Amino acid sequence: MLESFIRMMLLDTTPLRVASADILREWCEYVPLEPLFLAMQDTNERVRSAAKWVLADVGAHAPQEGLMPHLTDPDAEVREAVLYALGTQAPVAMVLEALDAPEEGLREVATYLIDMMGVQVPVELLITMLQSENAQRRAAAVRVLGTLGEHISLELLIEALQDTEENVRLEAIRALARSSERMPQTELRTFLDDVNQSIQREATKVLASVGDPEALSIIVGWLHADDEWARENALVWLCTPIVDMGNAIARHLPIEELLHLLKDEWWPVGYMTARMIAMLGVDAPWAELLALLSDPLPQACNAALHALALLGAEIPLSQYIPIEPVLIVLDDEDREMRRKAAEVLNYFDVSVPVERLLLHLDNENVEIAGLIAKQGRQEGIDILVANLRTRDRASFAVAALGELGEQAPVESLLAALHTSDTFVRQRVAVALYETHPELLPLLVPDLVETLCTGKVGPLLEPQQDIMIAQALAALHSPHPTLLAWFDQALDSSYWEVRMWAIIGLSGMAPHVFESTIEKLQRLYNDPESASVREAAHRTLETLELRTATDEHWG
Template structure:
């Protein structure tokens, strides 16, 4: 026994939980596990917190065989449920190493031990346990037989199904329930005649329904529909889930039959499914949503909309509403004003996909909604309905509401222009002659967003407009549609525009094209007085892959603006520019710490020997954000020297959360190293 640990071992006798917890921390600080007797004391502690800590620490390490056997022996502890449960939790995560000793307990232990061993073997899920588990199907104790069957159900071996069916035919209620559950988890079938017989036993019905759902026999359908009308909530939910599975597995005619049977149930079905939608079991809610979609009832929309608030079910609710078809259009439009934002966007999506012309007025109103998500959904829906007469209506809306809803209406017109480009552009052209600047800008945005190469002359004209917002929109369009030398010349002129927004649009337009000569224009943009324009040009140049551009970018590292210098450093890293390696030194010395942080974040693909000094400097830097990024770069590089420096930095680090981040990185590296052969 380690003498240094003796005080910690003695502290386990304390009546104070916190003292015992700190003792547990001390006992697990070394690489070796505590001695077996000490380990059992920790796992048997009266405090859940102490036991949980011991379990977590055990699971972080490779557990020796003798410790596994010690834990298996702890399953026989009758007077300490905490010890049994802690041992079981660890054994379930030990995998194959625990199977053999657990099988010994399964064969020779007491009743409680045999049941617990079967439970753990089921969690481990190793096929090597099949033989021992099958032997327990003849155990004298019903609980052991049931546990063995449940374990077999988790092994995924369908060849076990005949043996489970045989057991179900001759055993009692508890074992039959376990057999049905195991067959369900195995995805195996049982003889229909046997299932029909078991359906007469009330407690078995929920599980029987689950298996009947896979039977693909027409005589099963009325039985499942009858189950929807059962008194018991669990029985109804099980029948509903089984009916969904039946419908998904059957043929087209079978699905029609399901819809007919559901339609016959009327309000009784609605009440049953409404109850299921409030269930805490997600599978029940999913089944209710799908059945409502097949019910053919308008009231289903009212029940489905609130369920859409659950992100996990939203898509299924949408499919269910679409399945109800045109009959729910009126109901959805009626519910729209009182609906939440999420519900409104869903309603608009469904109305758009149903493409009912009567929904256009509602879609037009929704475009003016204050919620941006609702507005975007309305724009998309309107584009799906795609009626050319809507162009005139939207144009009129724009003329009346440009001061308050210009963005929404521009988006709607652009979406509609995907189907009616010529009509939308023609409707916008007269608005360019209006006096109101905001209206002209909106019209120009639509025209430019819909512009094609054949509209180049019109866009070129707008690029020379007196309004800088219109010039910026036109310049962006030129970058998208191209257009040869005339376009190139217009973009060159835009780089010298008096308005910085136009110049920024020009840089972004140039970044999206690969015409010869455009790189020289981006280089010119590096001398722009606006920092945002310069940064955008640096991003574009860094993405070209042309290393010869490094010489033009290099001088910007000396800019006082840290964001410009940082973008220049990132561009040089992307270009892998090493013609003048001293730039890395300059980046390291920049007064804005973010410059070094950007370099550290970007240089992980570089050879270690070229960036090691940067990483080491980063670990010593005064800025915590730089130190954290340096630590992350150390993890990515995996360099021994850098890892050693990181270990030293941990000991000197004053910021708790920075130190914790560094420790986690070292822990991950250690774990990765231990897995290498």
């Protein structure tokens, strides 16, 4: 099968060459280098780019002697891929040379490798780099020096605070953030009112991370900005970690400020604040979050649930809060609130009363269905399977089914491999690998047959029909042959073919056959897919409206 993908990289169809390269990237240690170097000469930029990243990944598992000669290749993209492949084994001199390269890709990989090499780069060389005319070299040197701790003098980094280039000054501030108790707070405070917003913001964050009162006061001011976008952006900046300091700012900010922001009318502020609170881990304000679950402001309850979900992803919630307040939220009238509550319940390591869950089971709440399915109830599994045949909820349903182990319905997951959504297909493959790994090898002969002969087998046939339906729908042509094809596709055994045929018909008024209208009316009650039913409903409304309009102007 490996040879088939290598041959596909030589075909004259660009998408196939790119797709083959992407697949080979997953088989790093088994792929020979020679075909990849050949693909790097491809005339198509997309193919070269795909081959470059395969070469970078595959090369990391290959003997160095097969890569070193290509460090002098005249093609900059080849040199870039080889440097990525060699990683910290790349010659320091070649990495430093790449820092000065005119090609942006080479400069990026060199900067990346300097960071990766760290202590492998002699301190004397780093100090020399600080005097370089190349700002990227100076910034890279400052960044690495900042990782060396007590092995270097802070004066080198303090001097870099006065560099003429903004990026070097930013790296100096971040490097000093690593110096913990040695941090020169006096020097950094001079940047709290810097005219350069990036410099001012970064210095403020660094000082706030060690509890500097002036810096914390500035941040509180950001969080009280009148403009909701300003508040949101402030939280985005604060949630972006400074080097390895993680949750330091969240621990120093007054907790009442964060709790107040959970009630912000602008919901992204509440969600970003939830992220800040989640950084506190076991020290989160558990009682206050629970109290917000009964707050009359829906945005406060939603943000509190989001914080609990983020905390639950790292901490068993049962150890810190009772389950009952979250169960009460299941009675909320808002479907999104119920969905969020079910997500939080998933992080309790105690059994959730299934009777309480069944009261709120509906066709669209994948989270509640997942909780019920995990307790072995067929009602939950049936809802998850039904949601595999939807455009919007399939990926969530797959994730929930993947948690059921051997209980996961094999046939339904295999059928979901036919979907046109690449992300869903990938999640289905993962779910099958986790629940029924013995089935995946059985699919290989069908795929190999397609690769070798071009003849589409049972596994891919529905996708072929879906792609035809999508292509024809994009034409918006009422040609009788196309109308007949859509009419026939409405009888397809695969829900997504029916759905795309319905979508294609939506622009065909007043040319749609009467028999086709009758089929659409029947699909309004399609027994298999909610997405088919929704598409039929919208298309019938559209056809009626356009027909009425045409008759009016006629």
